[in-house]
Amino acid sequence: MDTLQGRVWKYGANINTDVIIPGRYCHITEPTELAKYCMADLDSTFVEKISRGDIIVAGGNFGCGSSREVAPLSIKASGIGAVVAPSFARIFYRNSINIGFPIFESAPAFEEIDEGDEVEITPSTGIIKDLTKGTEYQAAAFPEFLQAIIARGGLRGYAEEVLARRKATAFTP
Amino acid sequence: MGMTISEKILAAHAGKERVEPGEIVMVDVDVNLANELSAALAIDEFLKIKGADRIVRPEQAIFVPDHFTPAKDISTAKLVQRVRQFALDQRARWFEVGRAGIEHCVLPQHGIVGPGQVIIGGDSHTTTYGALGAFSTGVGSTDVAVAWAIGQTWLRVPPTVKVTYHGTLRPWVKGKDLILYTIGQMTVDGATYMAMEFHGETLRELPMAGRFTMANMSIEAGAKNGIFHVDDVTREYLASVGHTAYTEYWSDPDAEYVAEVDIDAGAIEPQIALPSLPENSRPVSEVGDISIDQVVIGTCTNGWIEDMREAAQVLQGHRVSSHVRCIIVPGSQEVQREMVREGLMQIFMDAECIVSTSTCGPCIGGHMGVLGEHERCVSTTNRNFVGRMGARSAEIFLANPAVAAASAIAGHIAGPEEIVSRDLVPV
Incomplete structure (x- = not known):
């Protein structure tokens, strides 16, 4: 995955999936349509002000609440390049990995990076650089299994390999 | 070192002797649930998986349309049509509205879920079935789709926090109060990535409804799953719904817990969680005079027949305040049928509540009771x-x-004792 670079938009702790994409939009499955309502109940100016590649830096327990996969989908479709937070709610965490959306865990990055800073992230190493301040942070490493899913661009690639393997070893008379 | 109940269930489903917290395992899935929202996205994903054309174990794939059903508009109607067609084509289990209700009440009542299973569902409150001694957790749509395709899912083995309740519950204190109080103590991310394992003599007296409520809301402390051990209350419930073949797992005495929380349940008063996090819980008696516009009683968290009886006990002989909408949402058709049988429907109607069909609608701001600007609602949701x-x-x-x-009767936030004591005052 290439280096990510963008301007930071900063939010607090416990940003839940209801404010990321409210229930009234949860029947939408088309990413470009979902992108229009991203962060609708948190920051109504979000969609207008962000540029492609921008980065969200938020407090702990990001994405808590419902299992709706449209939450990371809408953020991804809005053009946001990555989310950095001290911790992620577990379903948001797995959904992001499963759909190939980059997330990074770092508490110091949240504490020190300010809104408007220019940040560069190297996904392969988890190094987060605040280019405005000249500081650097190391995100928590992903377990090996998840690195493999991330490298395949999401869980679908993993499933396809399992199916191919099963087909190859299936008994044929 | 021993293992916890969650670790044992995961090990058994991963084909391993033992598993350790933090380890990622591929486990066989016994039940894979989706509602119309999570299913719609899952179907899109499933159709993209090369080599997957059929759900590998269609009898374990459960579809319950409940979030925006009966359809609230044309776009949600189209969504449900698409999901229904897929479920029928795949010969999976489709629960049409008249035979169903809200997923987390439907699955137990149909004997689909039980002890020792690994259950995943495209809904965060899939944690509910931990009340029956299952490892049950919410996942996203891609997870649901992949489990349809390969019959397995990946799970990081959670460390377990042991929560023990001591003492005898005061009047009007139920499972909801225990879990709201617990979330207040632990905060909304206090159990993130963890299993919450519920223990203590208080829980032996707790009916299944209260246990379902607690497991349902374990996710509100961030937990991956909330789990109870099987006892006679569980066994009796399982027998009543025809779920007879199951394995009971028990945490070892020397199982390792990442934290232990002890709660004096006898000291807990009825709780209320103030806006806008479930951790803002406090005794109802402490909140002061707060006027309200709407009350919702029911849904997946408190839509069981026991919940309906408790509400009816307070509402009987009263009328809802003239400026409050009181919406009763039974958890399932089965619960609603029982409400009619027991005369609760009459009590609710006489009290000038409205009784809705079973739906997630109001809880997610979908339909059947959406709040307007600056309105206040007391809700039994999660x-x-x-x-x-x-x-x-x-x-x-x-x-x-x-x-x-x-609160519906008083028109402001009130404990049941306020209403009951008023009954004793001669008019």
């Missing part, structure tokens, strides 16, 4: 996030069914 039930400026207060019923 989340009081900003905008959850409608307008961003609306405020949600979480409580048990008796507190919600008392």
Whole structure:
């Protein structure tokens, strides 16, 4: 995955999936349509002000609440390049990995990076650089299994390999 | 070192002797649930998986349309049509509205879920079935799709926090109060990535309804799953729904816990969680005079027949305040049928409540009771996030069914004792 670079938009702790994409939009499955309502109940100016590649830096327990996969989908479709937070709610965490959306865990990055800073992230190493301040942070490493899913661009690639393997070893008379 | 019940269930489903917290395992899935929202996205994903054309174990794939059903508009109707067609084509289990209700009440009542299973569902409150001694957790749509395709899912083995309740519950204190109090103590991310394992003599007296409520809301402390051990209450319930073949797992005495929380349950009063996080819980008696516009009693968290009886006990012989909408949402058709049988329907109608069909509608601001600007609602649902039930400026207060019923009558937040003691005052 290439280096990510963008301007930071900063939010607090416990940003839940209801404010990321409210229930009234949860029947939408088309990413470009979902992108229009991203962060609708948190920051109504979000969609207008962000540029492609921008980065969200938020407090702990990001994405808590419902299992709706449209939450990371809408953020991804809005053009946001990555989310950095001290911790992620577990379903948001797995959904992001499963759909190939980059997330990074770092508490110091949240504490020190300010809104408007220019940040560069190297996904392969988890190094987060605040280019405005000249500081650097190391995100928590992903377990090996998840690195493999991330490298395949999401869980679908993993499933396809399992199916191919099963087909190859299936008994044929 | 021994293992916890969650570790044992995961090990058994991963084909391993033992598993350790933090380890990622591929486990066989016994039940794979989706509602119309999570299913729609899952179908899109499933159709993209090369080599997957059929759900590998269609009898374990459960579809319950409940979030925006009966369809609230044309776009949700189209969504449900697409999901129904897929479920029927795949010969999976489709629960049409008249035979169903809200997924988390439907699955136990149909004997689909039980002890020792690994259950995943495209809904965060899939944690509910931990009340039956299952490892049960919410996942996203891609997870659901992949489990349809390969019959397995990946799980990081959670460390377990042991929560023990001591003492005898006061009047009107139920499972909802225990879990709201617990989330208040542990905070909304206190159990993130963890299993919450519930123990203690208090819980032996707790009916299945209260246990379902607690497991349902374990996710509100961030937990991956909430789990109870099987006892006679569980076994009796399972027998009543025809779930007879199952394995009971038990945490070893020397199992390792990442934390232990002890709660003096006898000291807990009926709770209410103030806006806008479930951790803002406190005794109802301490919140003061807060007027309200709407009350919702029911849904997946408190939509069981026991919950309906508690609400009816408070509402009987009273009328809801003239400026409050009181919406009763039974958890399932089965619960609603029982309400009719027991005469609860009459009590609710006489009290001038309205009784809705079973749906997630009001809880997610979908339909059947969406809040307007600056409205306040006392709700037995599970989340009081900003905008959850409608307008961003609306405020949600979480409580048990008796507190919600008392508040509907009073027109402001009130405990059941306020209403009951009023009954004793001669008019």
